[in-house]
Amino acid sequence: MPTASATSAREILTGLHEVMASKTQAQAKLNKVVKIIAEAMGSEVCSIYLLRDGVLELFATVGLNQSAVHVTKLALGEGLVGTIAEDVAILNLDEATRHPEFAYRPETGEEMFHSFAGVPIVRRERAIGVLAVQHAESRAYDDVEIEALQTVAMVLSELIANAGLADRATAATDKARDAGTARLDGLKLVTGMGRGTAVFHQPRILIEHTVAEDTEAERQRVYSAFRKMREQIDTMTSQAEFGTAGEHQEILETYKMFAYDEGWSRRINEAIDSGLTAEAAIERVQQRTRMRMRQIDDPLLAERMHDLDDLANRLLRIVSGQLGTAAQMGLRGDAILIARNLGPAELLEYDKRRLKGVILEEGSLTAHVTIVARAMGIPMLGRVRNIRQLVSEGDEILLDTGEGTAFVRPNNVLEEAFEAKLLASQKRRAQYAALRDQPPVTRDGTRMTLMVNAGLRDDAGALDLVGADGIGLFRTEFQFLVSATLPRRESQQRLYKSVLDAAGDKPVIFRTIDVGGDKALPYLKVEDSENEENPAMGWRALRLALDRDGLMKAQARALLEAAAGGVLNVMFPMISEPWEFDAAKALVEEQRAWLAARRKALPRDVRYGAMLEVPALAETLDILLPKIDFLSIGTNDLTQFLFAADRAHPKLAERYDWLSPAILRFLRRVVRAADDHGVPVGVCGEMGGRPLEAMALIGIGIRRLSITPVAVGQIKAMIRSLDLSALTPALEGMLARPPEDLRAALAAWADRHQVALG
Template identity: 45%
Template sequence: MPDGTESESRKLLVRLRDTLAESGAGQERLDKITHLIATSMRTEVCSIYLFRDEETLELCATEGLKPESVHQTRLRLGEGLVGRVARTSEIVNSADAPKEKGFRYMPETGEEAYSSFLGVPIQRLGEPMGVLVVQSKMAREYTPDEVYALEVVAMVLAEMAELGAFIGDGAALKARHQQPVLFRGTIGQEGVAEGHIWLHEPRVVVTNPVAENPEAETERLHKAVGELRVSVDEMLSSAEGGDSEQLQVLEAYKMFANSKGWIRRMEDDIARGLSAEAAVEKEQSVARARLARATDAYLRERLNDLDDLSNRLLRILTGQGRDTGAAMPDDPVLVARNIGPAELLDYGRSLKAIILEEGSVGSHAAIVARALAIPLIVHARNITTEALNGNHVLIDGEQGVVHLRPDEVVVKAFRDKMAMQAAAQQRYASIRDLPAETLCGQRVKLMMNAGLMADLPSLPSSGAEGVGLFRTELQFLVRNQMPKRAELSALYARVLDAAQGQRVIFRTLDIGSDKVLPYMKPNDEPNPALGWRAIRVGLDKPGVLRMQLQALIRAANGRPLSLMFPFIAQIDEFEMARAELDKVLERETKLGHALPETLEVGTMLETPSLAFAPQRFFEMVDFVSIGGNDLKQFFFAADRENERVRRRYDTLNVSFLSFIEGIVNRCRTTKTSLSFCGEDAGRPIEALCFAAIGVETLSMRPASIGPVKHLLRRTNLKELKQVIDASREAGDQSVRDAVMDYMRQQS
């Protein structure tokens, strides 16, 4: 670019900065900016369109169009050329705009006189905020330098909007980070909570997007890049000899940190008037835009690496980040794009709730959140860009809703709901030591699910009669290398000690699908939930399975031991797993180690195929535990990670309930103990129906035991079974309505 053009670009940005520095209301500033841009770029029109909501753009300021159209002209996302820029985040540069596909004429603006059109997105790190447009009567395409200049101005506008530059009387924008916002996400762990935001990765705010001294800014950039390269080299050195996958990621980091093209582009941005951090953020926005369009998995991974590296560089340049000296609030609600299990465990039970922008209901973070009994919402879109440290927040993990900066009406209603739940918990505490015995005299055993040592203290206070599922994979997921047998044995022994003689059922390693060990090479499978996971991994890697079985036997040290194998789909898989256990028992005997006083070996029934296994399968297992979460998604062919389909199918659907009853009858024939384990076991109405059709043991999160026991003790299961049967005979799709009508009559 010629020096003269660079100078003009810098002059425009300096004028823009000076205009923004002047006092005045938001609308006045926007009007000045459109006039400044039109004058500097020698165009007849400059207009700023901003989002009023996720689907609507509004003309908020203009130089050249009819003044009365401001705040009156609105466009839907994707409508017209402006809507196209907003939807695609791509530039539209046309010499003859009326002939462009999707052009929409807006007569109220008087724009029919203007032929040429240049529209660029106003966005901050991929978050769309609006569209900046210039138009001219002369039919021409704008030059690359003009396009670049408008892009840079749009970026500065986004940064200044972030800092609240357009707020005031008659403002075109509402105050960012001050308005109440409602987020709807996916329920990862039920529960309600109130607290204040704690950002896992505090948002970097660029306060000086425009700089007058390119040489000084370039020097700052080079110094920060040098620090970045040193930190990447240190990470590489500490990881040498370790996991190859981690090394590959760090090698990619090093490649980007030393990329001459990346550095040169940022130097060019600085030469045109941006500060060092604004230049980093501009290139980061470009990478994020490419990431949003990329379909190639490898390219997406590399762009993610560049995004993470840009964040590191921004934290070096601004001094902002995790170590800001800010104190975590007393009632922290963690907000993150995503988070690993080890990082989440570092926070521990101090968290009131967790809100993730990404994640999944089966992710490592969700597993840990359930183990810690912390409400979790995932897929809360844009929460990391909207929330600030210390913001007041309400989390309804039963509805999948987050209220950020709620108003007083919402706060009062929410606190009333929490008070009602607290009163109910007091009622549940009064029946903690009483059996879950129904009005018709049927006794139902209620057990709790666990996965961490920290869960075990809640065993006595929950009223549970033991641990129906202890997830052993968490100890594998939170480490960077395979745990040693002695470590696992000591942990399992502490679990049995803490249970104080109550039964604990250990599930062997359930990994694969979305639970990939950090030190295990992930498999690129088209459908991981139906792929290489759980017992399939154990049987293909018998050394790992045998090591875990040895640890369990040594932990028992002569005490009773119950264990079960996950995801058994057919009889031979159980036979092979049992054979591995027999080999371990024989070896432990030869080594002189104490064998369990009693040994119960069961399986989780999570695939429909196992319900139709030969009778000898039900005769050879000591117990069966229905894994409701997986079984339900396979039964209905509805991915439980997919919000579009997972709620379409009711657990109390006649087909599913009849299928469960068929399993009950098979187990009765062979006198095989049966339990139901999963989220639905902890939902009182579903739990009642399972008990009514003959499931005698239910295993759930500790907080659900009180509500389930309370309802069981007030219900006649024989009458409820008649209601269920009548609903089925009537041809109902679900028995829920009939059951709810019956329960209302009893109250």
């Protein structure tokens, strides 16, 4: 029996091209199509089933009873045809009746046929039909025959879609959508709620023309696209010299391996040989990859297949000339952005007014994009696997990152519940907004200082909006993270001055650059950093800045010039020992003297602070405290160092509680040491932005909190409802004899004393 080689596949496509170009009706075209395929493959049966109103309907056949056309119907998942469509998978059976999903339809007259092969007809990654062949002889089909069927099915999808014969390739046509609403679970990266339609950061390219007019011309288009893609990957690899240890390097090396994989390019060439256009050939090979991905249980191998899928999308965009992201094309309404991962600069390209949330397949608590999203107040959910297979462009999504969930295609009940929760949240925000001009004073008269964390130019504008006392942490590294090249000193100075001007009389504490480790700058190469196993505890922050003092000197001069005539508050991150503070301060003072010698305008005062993030520093506070003007505790890093627990690890992210005796006792010891030396101490980590945690911090003596702008209202409401004279002794008792669940005990105390926890 003859097999379908690439040559015969091309003959089939040539015949299909003529049929598609004819002016006959769609039904007549499909009747001709099944005959062409059957003759070319020497098949006794060839049938096309199309998805109509959610059911697979026999639409055209040669070999089965014609009376069964438009009569035989199968639900998704029913029979062999339904299984193929539901799983978007291939079936190749030498004895069809042995398959557990086999369903006999007597009206078709198929009882005489033993072997069966079927492939899905795919449109926008979803099955809109099935193409099947059958033989009376019991035999398995050759790989080359299956390849030919898949190629033909791709071309058929264009004919079927253009004729409007099948259900549109939307969510209602696959398994998840057949079930209606889908729930997605992930890791909470930035808390919040958002509603909008799904928008892919890199939209899929829809293949409109599948049959090639000139095979050689299509081949040259693919060659050119491969060259451009390889140049892009080589550039990415060469630029990502800093912080490429571990995952970063693996991804780039895998991309490079696939980009230069001759097997991949050969398969695309073979698809072109069969008569496909360059775009269709890439998509044809990509479909095969996706089908394999669905069958892979090994998560590491599946991840590599995702890399190839991403790379195929890149190649497809290059060959089609459609290179823009959704941000560059513009959002047309409220949107939930879908991406595998994002860079901080990419996120900043989006219209903040319309971007209501982000869902990532990857993502971590410490990723650059998470830090920026938190600063922008955009809800973000991470670690949502296979989201691009479960969601389509335009799907309605309800995102509630506080619960770690998103609902796709929600029903009325979910929408009503979401709207009620959102309305309650908006009412609370309105109540908090009413407190904007009210001071954060406890019921018994103790004044707290509420400041905000910032990192973007526009963040300073939030001070008056939320009624904050100043900026307690300005992350200067944001400018470095979102820039393609090292920001010049003049650029840094403009940013710092604009922030100081916007803050007016309110203080701004600038933290010197905290990059390195997991905050990689692709344009900055640091030797010996490529193989860091624990980047959070590696060559980063002040360690890196003192080593690369040219970087810090430029920043110090920019800060001094920006604060001319005012007060400069500068804080050094990740100090482990007092000598590091001494070295950093000396470097700033050196630049101050350099500017003074040139009669440049200078700040009237420079106040120096230190961040306590490394537990070791607590053992030398008696040495450090006399040298500093203020102390800030970075609870994010401090917690993971105290517990030896990576905050970015999904299994550890929520395991270790800020409200544990270990954390609170440690912080209380630091506060008492600072009080003894008359040094004001504050907290500038996420811990201070949670009402119950903030209450505990105040109870152990913290009087300054620097938090996200959106948290100011609820923390102020908590403070104004709090009787500090009652809390302090109660908390002291709990820390002296810790209850089994300190969090629950604190919550119960707050409830009894009517503390507003939101």
